[in-house]
Amino acid sequence: MTLGAPAALWGLLAIPFLILLYLLRVRRRDHPVSSVLLWQRSAATPAYRPSRRIERSLLLLLQILATAALVTGLARPAVLSRYAPGDLLLVLDLSMSMRARDVSPTRFDRARAEALEAASRLRAGRRAGVVIAGARPELLVPLTSDHNTIAAALRGLQPWDVSGDISGAVALAAEHPLGPGGRILVWTDAARGPLPALPQAVYRILGTSDDNVGITMFRAAHGPDGAEALLRVDNFSARPRRIPVVVTRDRTGVYRGTLDLPGGGSRTVVFPVTDSGVFQARLGTHDLLPGDDVASAVLDPAPLPAVLLVSPGNPYLERLLQVLPVARAVETRTADPRTWGAFGVVILDRTDPGPIPPGDYLMIGAVAPNVPAAAVGEVSGPRFATWDRTDPILQYVDLSSVRVARALALAPQGGRVLAGGDVPLLWAYEGGGIRALVLGFALQDSDLPQHVAFPILMANGLAWLGGGALELRAGEVLQVPAGGAAGADLIHPDGRHQAVPAEEGMFLLPPLTRAGVYQLRGPGGAREITVLSADRRAGLIRPGTAPAAARPAGQGGRGQGRGQLSSQVPLWPWFLLGAVGVAMGEWILATRRPGGDV
Amino acid sequence: MTVAGAPNQSGATSKQRLPPAGTPNRGGADSKQRLLDPGFLQKLETLSLLSRKRVRGMQRGERRSVARGRGVEFDDYRAYQPGDDYRYIDWNVVSRLDRLFIKLFSEEEDLDVLLMVDTSASMAAGHPSKLLLAKHLAAAVGYIGLANLDRVGVSAFATTAGPRLERLRGRARAGDLLGFLERLEPSGETDLLSAMRRQLAASRRRGLLVLLTDLFDPRGYERALLLARARRFQTFVIHLLADDELAPRLAGDLRLVDAETGRAVEVTVDAEALRAYAAARDAFFHGIERFCFHHGIDYLRTTTSVSVESLVLRWLRQGGLVR
Numbered sequence: 001m002t003l004g005a006p007a008a009l010w011g012l013l014a015i016p017f018l019i020l021l022y023l024l025r026v027r028r029r030d031h032p033v034s035s036v037l038l039w040q041r042s043a044a045t046p047a048y049r050p051s052r053r054i055e056r057s058l059l060l061l062l063q064i065l066a067t068a069a070l071v072t073g074l075a076r077p078a079v080l081s082r083y084a085p086g087d088l089l090l091v092l093d094l095s096m097s098m099r100a101r102d103v104s105p106t107r108f109d110r111a112r113a114e115a116l117e118a119a120s121r122l123r124a125g126r127r128a129g130v131v132i133a134g135a136r137p138e139l140l141v142p143l144t145s146d147h148n149t150i151a152a153a154l155r156g157l158q159p160w161d162v163s164g165d166i167s168g169a170v171a172l173a174a175e176h177p178l179g180p181g182g183r184i185l186v187w188t189d190a191a192r193g194p195l196p197a198l199p200q201a202v203y204r205i206l207g208t209s210d211d212n213v214g215i216t217m218f219r220a221a222h223g224p225d226g227a228e229a230l231l232r233v234d235n236f237s238a239r240p241r242r243i244p245v246v247v248t249r250d251r252t253g254v255y256r257g258t259l260d261l262p263g264g265g266s267r268t269v270v271f272p273v274t275d276s277g278v279f280q281a282r283l284g285t286h287d288l289l290p291g292d293d294v295a296s297a298v299l300d301p302a303p304l305p306a307v308l309l310v311s312p313g314n315p316y317l318e319r320l321l322q323v324l325p326v327a328r329a330v331e332t333r334t335a336d337p338r339t340w341g342a343f344g345v346v347i348l349d350r351t352d353p354g355p356i357p358p359g360d361y362l363m364i365g366a367v368a369p370n371v372p373a374a375a376v377g378e379v380s381g382p383r384f385a386t387w388d389r390t391d392p393i394l395q396y397v398d399l400s401s402v403r404v405a406r407a408l409a410l411a412p413q414g415g416r417v418l419a420g421g422d423v424p425l426l427w428a429y430e431g432g433g434i435r436a437l438v439l440g441f442a443l444q445d446s447d448l449p450q451h452v453a454f455p456i457l458m459a460n461g462l463a464w465l466g467g468g469a470l471e472l473r474a475g476e477v478l479q480v481p482a483g484g485a486a487g488a489d490l491i492h493p494d495g496r497h498q499a500v501p502a503e504e505g506m507f508l509l510p511p512l513t514r515a516g517v518y519q520l521r522g523p524g525g526a527r528e529i530t531v532l533s534a535d536r537r538a539g540l541i542r543p544g545t546a547p548a549a550a551r552p553a554g555q556g557g558r559g560q561g562r563g564q565l566s567s568q569v570p571l572w573p574w575f576l577l578g579a580v581g582v583a584m585g586e587w588i589l590a591t592r593r594p595g596g597d598v
Numbered sequence: 599m600t601v602a603g604a605p606n607q608s609g610a611t612s613k614q615r616l617p618p619a620g621t622p623n624r625g626g627a628d629s630k631q632r633l634l635d636p637g638f639l640q641k642l643e644t645l646s647l648l649s650r651k652r653v654r655g656m657q658r659g660e661r662r663s664v665a666r667g668r669g670v671e672f673d674d675y676r677a678y679q680p681g682d683d684y685r686y687i688d689w690n691v692v693s694r695l696d697r698l699f700i701k702l703f704s705e706e707e708d709l710d711v712l713l714m715v716d717t718s719a720s721m722a723a724g725h726p727s728k729l730l731l732a733k734h735l736a737a738a739v740g741y742i743g744l745a746n747l748d749r750v751g752v753s754a755f756a757t758t759a760g761p762r763l764e765r766l767r768g769r770a771r772a773g774d775l776l777g778f779l780e781r782l783e784p785s786g787e788t789d790l791l792s793a794m795r796r797q798l799a800a801s802r803r804r805g806l807l808v809l810l811t812d813l814f815d816p817r818g819y820e821r822a823l824l825l826a827r828a829r830r831f832q833t834f835v836i837h838l839l840a841d842d843e844l845a846p847r848l849a850g851d852l853r854l855v856d857a858e859t860g861r862a863v864e865v866t867v868d869a870e871a872l873r874a875y876a877a878a879r880d881a882f883f884h885g886i887e888r889f890c891f892h893h894g895i896d897y898l899r900t901t902t903s904v905s906v907e908s909l910v911l912r913w914l915r916q917g918g919l920v921r
């Protein structure tokens with residue numbers, strides 16, 4: 001049984017007062033009698049013990065009963081039905097913070113166990129579905145009456161190293177009609193912002209502590225003064241911490257230090273590294289979220305792939321390829337696709353090669369006929385009106401002052417336009433085993449080579465097309481050209497191997513949900529894939545609260561309020577009715593009995 | 599022992615009330631009208647007190663005496679001895695046995711009747727009060743004694759022996775008797791033993807002792823009655839009770855105050871308490887009855903709802919006090 005207003009139970013304190021008043025009240029009437037001799041002789045009976053007055057006083061008992069019933073009724077009692085009242089949509093937060101161990105064994109494990117229990121309480125004929133809040137909300141299992149499907153899906157879930165979009169997941173769940181009594185049951189720690197208040201949503205907030213220090217950035221890169229690594233550590237708790245840090249490469253110490261972190265603060269250290277390879281940073285701390293105490297970074301000796309430049313002659317590109325850290329650069333004026341397999345990227349500069357085989361291509365002022373972006377003529381003076389600054393290809397690229405004399409009038413079908421105005425000027429495409437980046441104008445027809453954006457754009461483009469080391473955020477999906485291979489072996493950061501078949505000349509990797517360094521081994525060699533934590537706030541584990549207008553299902557780690565996930569049958573009307581009935585009975589009895597107060 | 603009538607609610611009793619304190623005695627005729635109405639007096643004329651024991655009086659009366667002699671009631675024979683009054687020789691026996699026997703007669707003497715009336719405060723209870731009933735009964739018994747030339751004495755007692763009326767004899771003293779009774783007022787605590795000691799110390803002759811009381815003596819009644827028995831008094835206890843004492847009509851949380859001692863007892867009167875009271879009451883009555891039976895004491899229990907006439911003409915007759 002649950003109580004809607006348990007504070008009303010303080011009213012039960014009135015009962016001892018009632019008894020006390022009954023015992024202490026001076027209501028004895030003096031009554032003269034000829035002799036008390038016989039009364040004294042009968043005094044051995046229990047009629048004279050105060051306790052007997054309680055035992056025998058039906059009226060007092062009725063008064064106590066009426067008071068207890070009234071108070072209990074005001075506390076709004078209800079009994080929980082084991083079964084859910086209607087359809088259920090189970091929303092689970094897959095944030096990295098759900099790995100926190102302040103709830104045993106972890107917040108997520110507890111959430112999953114409760115979700116399984118909730119699914120088991122489904123009445124016959126009722127449906128359940130699963131929505132996950134990863135980097136993006138996703139309907140994992142649509143509403144179904146098959147409980148085994150639900151259970152299997154829940155058992156296969158693991159948190160991601162991301163900040164889960166729990167609000168989006170709840171909104172996605174709310175789009176599904178659940179019918180009368182339907183509920184959206186949400187398990188989250190609400191660590192990263194307010195939750196949407198929906199009448200049908202029942203929030204189960206997990207977590208009790210904010211004790212976490214984590215690595216929020218670890219990168220290694222070549223710089224003008226040599227290679228260096230950047231490490232940032234955030235203290236997500238309120239108390240200051242002193243954290244030892246060790247960075248190793250192949251079990252050899254590279255950096256060792258101690259960071260003093262104020263409560264809620266962060267420290268960033270930059271230190272030089274000499275050799276390329278996989279670096280691992282480890283914090284010497286014991287907190288509630290061990291997953292972010294270790295991070296890896298890859299320093300590739302040649303971050304950019306081997307490049308074949310097919311061009312009638314382009315001094316800008318030739319010089320650039322001498323500067324960029326490409327594995328190899330070869331120039332040719334003849335387009336012979338049979339030789340292209342030895343290069344990671346083929347640059348087709350103002351060259352029409354005809355249909356191209358699967359591979360990675362940078363096309364400048366030209367478009368292959370087998371990519372869906374036909375050139376329907378030329379336009380004069382196009383402008384870079386907009387460009388997608390969030391795309392990795394345009395990261396740190398400023399195209400605002402670039403002038404273009406003329407460009408191809410591209411009419412892309414599919415792919416994504418990264419920059420342009422009236423016509424697309426930079427277009428990216430992936431499909432059919434082909435990954436292509438198309439610049440819609442010749443470099444000689446613009447002043448782009450005179451801008452700082454040029455080398456950055458080229459470096460980003462080459463890295464995107466076929467960089468030696470791949471880097472992406474946790475939860476993102478990655479496609480890698482197969483280069484004619486039938487399959488590859490994906491090695492996870494924890495050493496687990498996963499076979500990845502090639503489809504249409506591409507390896508479609510599964511979502512890489514854990515931060516760390518993956519390795520994709522194929523016939524042509526191995527490529528490291530660095531998966532970064534989705535955002536800096538992923539290590540924030542301080543639990544939030546359910547919105548006031550929503551139905552709270554308890555907070556903390558002991559499953560309080562789990563019963564709120566069940567249907568409730570209110571009992572308070574019966575208690576109030578009983579109180580009124582007993583009070584009336586007491587009144588009738590009191591007015592009918594001689595003496596009135598016996 | 600006799601229990602006079604069952605407690606009833608009819609209240610079919612005399613409606614006479616006690617005169618207020620200080621009311622002057624208006625003489626014997628008035629007193630008779632107050633305590634005994636003329637019709638009842640006529641009925642009392644036909645009655646006499648019955649003594650189970652032969653008593654020795656001072657004057658000739660209408661009572662069998664232990665002294666044998668000039669009475670008219672044949673008692674026994676014995677052999678003639680010189681000096682005997684030859685007028686009492688039974689010649690019929692002489693003719694049959696050829697020996698001289700003289701007849702012995704019980705000599706009729708007067709009876710000493712002592713009426714002890716409890717005037718303690720508890721006797722004010724009842725409607726009419728127990729004291730008024732006691733007065734009526736004392737008046738009736740006393741008048742029967744006076745009418746039969748018995749010597750009647752009356753004493754009132756509470757804590758100790760109170761006012762006392764010395765032995766009266768003859769109808770002419772009925773006014774004194776009734777006047778004395780009328781002046782009695784309830785007050786004080788009951789101390790039966792103390793009163794009995796004083797009363798018996800003042801009595802030279804044994805006789806009939808009629809004790810009118812409610813027996814509500816916290817010290818007990820046993821020693822007082824044993825004392826009277828030891829002094830060879832034929833004792834007749836008339837136990838007077840009010841109806842409310844038999845079946846209290848009480849309910850609720852009460853503080854019962856003793857009319858004599860002022861002592862209070864707090865009780866919560868409900869059905870169970872009343873059952874306990876009834877059990878204590880029955881045990882009290884049973885104790886009295888057993889005690890009186892064991893010691894040859896006559897006992898009559900009555901309530902104020904029983905009429906005096908019924909008590910005297912029926913229950914006292916049945917109890918062997920009058921005939």
